[in-house]
Amino acid sequence: MDIAAVLRENGYKVTPQRLAVYEVVNNNTTHPNAEAIYKELQPKYPFMSLATVYKTMEIFAKIGVVQVLQCEEDAHRYDFNTKPHAHIRCTRCNRVMDVDVERDKLADLAQTQTGYRVDSVNVSFTGICAECQNEETGCQNEKEN
Amino acid sequence: MDIAAVLRENGYKVTPQRLAVYEVVNNNTTHPNAEAIYKELQPKYPFMSLATVYKTMEIFAKIGVVQVLQCEEDAHRYDFNTKPHAHIRCTRCNRVMDVDVERDKLADLAQTQTGYRVDSVNVSFTGICAECQNEETGCQNEKEN
DNA sequence: GTGAGTGCAAACGCTTTGCATTCAT
DNA sequence: ATGAATGCAAAGCGTTTGCACTCAC
Numbered sequence: 654m655d656i657a658a659v660l661r662e663n664g665y666k667v668t669p670q671r672l673a674v675y676e677v678v679n680n681n682t683t684h685p686n687a688e689a690i691y692k693e694l695q696p697k698y699p700f701m702s703l704a705t706v707y708k709t710m711e712i713f714a715k716i717g718v719v720q721v722l723q724c725e726e727d728a729h730r731y732d733f734n735t736k737p738h739a740h741i742r743c744t745r746c747n748r749v750m751d752v753d754v755e756r757d758k759l760a761d762l763a764q765t766q767t768g769y770r771v772d773s774v775n776v777s778f779t780g781i782c783a784e785c786q787n788e789e790t791g792c793q794n795e796k797e798n
Numbered sequence: 799m800d801i802a803a804v805l806r807e808n809g810y811k812v813t814p815q816r817l818a819v820y821e822v823v824n825n826n827t828t829h830p831n832a833e834a835i836y837k838e839l840q841p842k843y844p845f846m847s848l849a850t851v852y853k854t855m856e857i858f859a860k861i862g863v864v865q866v867l868q869c870e871e872d873a874h875r876y877d878f879n880t881k882p883h884a885h886i887r888c889t890r891c892n893r894v895m896d897v898d899v900e901r902d903k904l905a906d907l908a909q910t911q912t913g914y915r916v917d918s919v920n921v922s923f924t925g926i927c928a929e930c931q932n933e934e935t936g937c938q939n940e941k942e943n
Numbered sequence: 944g945t946g947a948g949t950g951c952a953a954a955c956g957c958t959t960t961g962c963a964t965t966c967a968t
Numbered sequence: 969a970t971g972a973a974t975g976c977a978a979a980g981c982g983t984t985t986g987c988a989c990t991c992a993c
Contacts, residue, residue, distance in 0.1 A: 666967050666972060687957080702975045707958065723868060723922070727983095728957060741914050752908045759921065763897045769886050769925035776904065776921050777868070780914035811947060811992055832982080847950045852983065872958095873982060 663716045673698045674709045679733055684749040686728040723775050724749060739776035745785040808861045818843045819854045824878055829894040831873040868920050869894060884921035890930040897923065
């Protein structure tokens with residue numbers, strides 16, 4: 654994707670900051686939040702501010718470059734896969750993975766039941782990832798209260 | 799439900815504050831957040847503090863008296879219907895309604911795809927409720943940016 | 944009487960905003 | 969040269985916490 658062109662098409666200026674954010678998080682499959690993006694930028698782009706990351710991600714979301722996840726977590730996470738899909742988060746290590754669900758079917762169901770015109774379908778799961786399941790034996794769960 | 803008994807069974811003391819919260823939000827179908835609960839308590843129970851509402855709702859969630867919703871919104875909302883179900887929020891008036899979805903099927907799907915042991919399934923929708931759809935004609939959408 | 948619960952205010956984490964400065968156009 | 973974008977610090981929001989006081993048991 655030519656991010657510069659997409660920005661221009663949408664009336665946004667092409668700045669080093671925006672290119673830097675795109676460069677760092679494009680093809681990133683870890684579903685980072687703003688803080689993570691900021692930290693990842695630090696070594697190569699120490700001039701970046703966290704506020705700019707937020708502002709940039711807001712624009713990226715608006716022009717469809719990323720989607721914002723609802724992960725049953727406090728901080729937003731961003732996904733460069735903008736195809737609608739669901740996510741599952743490991744409550745132990747916070748790793749997030751994609752899940753494909755039939756969103757259209759769910760939307761139809763909701764529309765039929767409630768009469769709402771459905772605009773967005775958000776599906777998320779939490780669980781324990783395969784890796785953490787392996788480590789679980791004899792190991793106390795860090796997340797226990 | 800005998801909330802006093804449930805509290806005692808779980809080792810929590812029965813206080814006027816906890817009874818007041820339960821009285822006000824039990825059978826409440828508006829999926830209120832902490833602030834809304836606080837405000838609803840004010841006239842009848844002006845002694846209540848917001849912090850206590852939070853603390854009480856946390857306990858209620860822990861002992862299964864309420865469930866906490868993820869509504870693609872900033873503030874938590876609470877639901878006294880603890881049967882697992884999904885929600886749809888109107889982006890115009892913020893009204894929230896219940897939706898029944900086959901969560902088990904979704905959980906199986908996620909488990910198969912990712913290998914995670916699925917602990918929770920969260921489904922939420924946004925849309926425009928029937929009422930707001932009616933009002934929509936010739937009326938600018940308040941939520942438009 | 945004792946420990947749990949309360950209320951206040953302060954702190955918190957994530958996010959947004961105001962504003963002077965800088966930069967893309 | 970002009971308006972948009974940046975960076976900083978401060979404010980904002982919903983939420984949690986520390987602590988002295990109060991109350992259910």
